[in-house]
Amino acid sequence: MEQLKTIGRELAMGSQGGFGQSKEFLDLVKSIGEARSKAEEDRIVLSEIDILKRKLLEPDIPKRKMKEYIIRLVYIEMLGHDASFGYIHAVKMTHDDNLLLKRTGYLAVTLFLNEDHDLIILIVNTIQKDLRSDNYLVVCAALNAICRLINEETIPAVLPQVVDLLNHQKEAVRKKAIMALHRFHRKSPSSVSHLISNFRKRLCDNDPGVMGATLCPLFDLITEDVSSYKDLVSSFVSILKQVTERRLPKSYDYHQMPAPFIQIKLLKIMALLGCGDKSASEIMYMVLGDLFRKCDSSTNIGNAILYECIRCISCIIPSPKLLEAAADAISKFLKSDSHNLKYMGIDGLGRLIKISPDIAEQHQLAVIDCLEDPDDTLKRKTFELLYKMTKSSNVEVIVDRMTDYMISINDNHYKTEIASRCVELAEQFAPSNQWFIQIMNKVFEHAGDLVNIKVAHNLMRLIAEGFGEDDDDADSKLRLSAVESYLQIMSEPKLPSLFLQVISWVLGEYGTADGKYSASYISGKLCDVADAYSSDETVKGYAVSALMKIYAFEIAFGRKVDVLPECQSLIEELLASHSTDLQQRAYELQALLALDARAVESILPLDASCEDIEVDKDLSFLNGYIQQAIESGAQPYISERERSCMLETTDYHSRDHHEVPSHALRFEAYERPKPSSLPTQASTELVPVPEPSYYSEAHQPISTSSVSERESSEIKLRLDGVKQKWGRPSYQSSTSASSTPPQAANGTSSHPDVGVGSSSLKPRSSYESKKPEIDPEKQRLAASLFGGSSSSRSDRKSSSGGHKPAKGTASKPPKENPIPVQPPPDLLDFGEPTATSVTATDPFKELEGLMDSSSQDGGSTDVMGVLYSDAAPVTTTTSVDSLLSELSDSSKGNPDTYQSQTSKGPNSKEALEKDALVRQMGVNPTSQNPTLFKDLLG
């Protein structure tokens, strides 16, 4: 420890250590640190850029100085200035033999360049060479660079080397090689699809760190395709069990927690695998139960694991006992003083509420506290929870709260989100039409510019169509109330455009319908709108159309239309408008005014906005004309699609030619004309193979496809010469192999809404007697939020348009509270589910698989590879067993287990015996076979 400190100090001094910087750099950093304004900072940086530009042009820069310049370039770019003039020097530096310079070069390059940058092509060769270096630090530096610099096109150039590194002796290298492969998978799944079995293989690496790293790609793979990894469920469970039982070396502990990051990744994977899968979930019960019991909730990392358990339980099909444990953990989170834990508690509650909707009730006051917390993050999370638990009984309170919050914030992004949630909830659960319109008005008034235009159209349609019932009286009342509220709101200044469009449309359609308001009153209001928002053409257009409707209805009723002077001037102004749309509308209006009642009625019939207008899409009325034209010798019309089809067929041949997979760029070394350059190569290779085709030979067994590709390109290159190298990059025929099947439905179906009918009165009153000092205001809020939970979320109506007023009076379900009758799970009987699944498979088949695989493998000790490859039929027990033995079989090697493992393939009797023994023990080899874990423990 003391030694570390001195080293640290030494390095911090910055003079001797490898990380030291020069005085100029320190001065630069210092002056920027002291800059008092952004302008001053910019001035300093710009002058620095000038200096660097000049210095980089100087000949014969010492390498140390160059490194210094590059660090300064990186620093400048971090401050937001362009340093591209120096990129090429960073690229050059990666070629250097000196590790310090090379690493600096790589660092700079990874920060500067993106994977599609032109300069990358100059680095690929260096990366290839470095990946083969015998200095593992160089290899690590190259692997690090790969993650950022390699794109889909260059992956094949480095893939063979990376795959080789999966078996490197240093665990740090293996770990990074796995991560690099993972990165490739993320960038282009098809390029590494044939290598996925490697991840499974590395899961049984001797080093727990490598195993932990493998979980990252496996998590991604399982997210994409759950079903093909179901066989690993018990392996993951057993690894997690071993981790929690502290079988990993002490060095993996973090704050007295054994390997917490590995635990969390495992729990995430288990959540994916157990989703909607009862048998997989059952395997997990015991270890999850253990975790709840063991987790230390006093540390942050302990709580992280607890939260992950809750998340896992909310995904799998849980047992009642686990649900209870999760609920307990959540209540601990919510009661905590830490905002972080409260946040996690609210999040967990939101997840669990899907499974057992009544769980929120006991936490009502905690939730309300969070809602009133000054912490915005927590508040938003709570709104998310409320959104999830909205039902028709509490929709008014929740949406009122949401709109209040929406009005209070400035963050447009979140405002949009919460506004659309308000609209969604209001559409689904609105208890009455008046309330609905009121909420919509509020939303439009304060966030009108942010909500989707569809929302406005929905509202208009809703008002036009009414509520689907044959109750015209109710519909017209609704319209009247809408019109009244709009006439009131219109006087407010600065309304959002979208809202004004809705207002204009509704006023035009229904403003005079009830006879309460005169046409001149409404048209005056519409003119006011058009005047007040004269810069907004859409609003003006809506207003003019509304005017037109009002006049049309007047004419149709046979009343005399007297156009107000302001309307007249508006129309005249629009007749000369620059907008053709507005002009058109104005002319139409003018023409309409001159027509008689019958004609007007057929143009704009009263309250016909919902009638369908038939559009003749085929333009059949033109048929006669076409016929005539064809008869007089015109060409028949060919549709666009037909034309493109024809083009394709004629173009087919040339296209086919393009798609021949040929790499325009070759990344492996060119053949050397003479062996004179051998000495340079000798440093990186131990075996003196007489050159040319060494690399392609060495990688043949690993990726035949890429080799064959390369061979074909090799031939091509010989034919075409150098020209091809700078040719156009060819197509990469990537057939994406990843197919994501639809995820199985969440396990909620096993919990029908039986327990929902609990009386809301009881828990509340008991709470009151316990804590009399609680603010009655809050209690009322709580009661309105959580109480009356008789109608569950499932009675959400799916159709967004059809509201039924006064839904609250629906008959309540019977009051009794039938608890789902499930036998309490025997948590200790862990082995049983696995055992049953094992007996289902034929032992001889299994044996066949083993024999088969060992013969394929040619007697090598790497049985695991074949066992874990997708092809070999493997049952859960064997995989666990072999996993354990592999885990225990560390570099020192326990002779016993080693023996049993290597002889398993050929010796059928022994294998059967062993298999039987394993079945006897279940997959839980705790006390019976302690030697198995000897190495892990030691």
Added chain:
Amino acid sequence: MIKAVMMMNTQGKPRLAKFYDFLPVEKQQELIRSVFSVLSSRPENVSNFLEIDSLFGPDSRLVYKHYATLYFVLVFDGSENELAMLDLIQVLVETLDKCFSNVCELDIVFNYSKMHTVLDEIVFGGQVLETRSDEIMKAVEEISKLEAASNSISLVPKSVSGWRGGR
């Protein structure tokens, strides 16, 4: 996956920024600035989490920790655990503390490339690679030892013209 690691001081000056998916410099600056403006407006004693879909796209979260004059910020997506990320910041800070014995803002500024070395040992290509600070220290020391060794050799200045293309 971790999307970005940032360190900035309480005046909003970036001290270290690493984005695991490429972003143009201007975009990086914009993100750093807007993250800072959100962070600096948050009161004391609130949670360390932020949901920042507006800046980093859907399903992105941010965890930050405030030490003395520095903000440590991690941006990541839904496949990571918030509390665990908070501890990852702790790991980073603990490691830096060991590296520089009582790490302060100046250490971070002046040892820019070492900072990156430490960070690269912890987070690799957006995934958590190592969380044992002793192991990270060991790796970093090994690198610095080797670099120091190679450094002494290269003290003899070589000319740029001496660098050849692929070597």
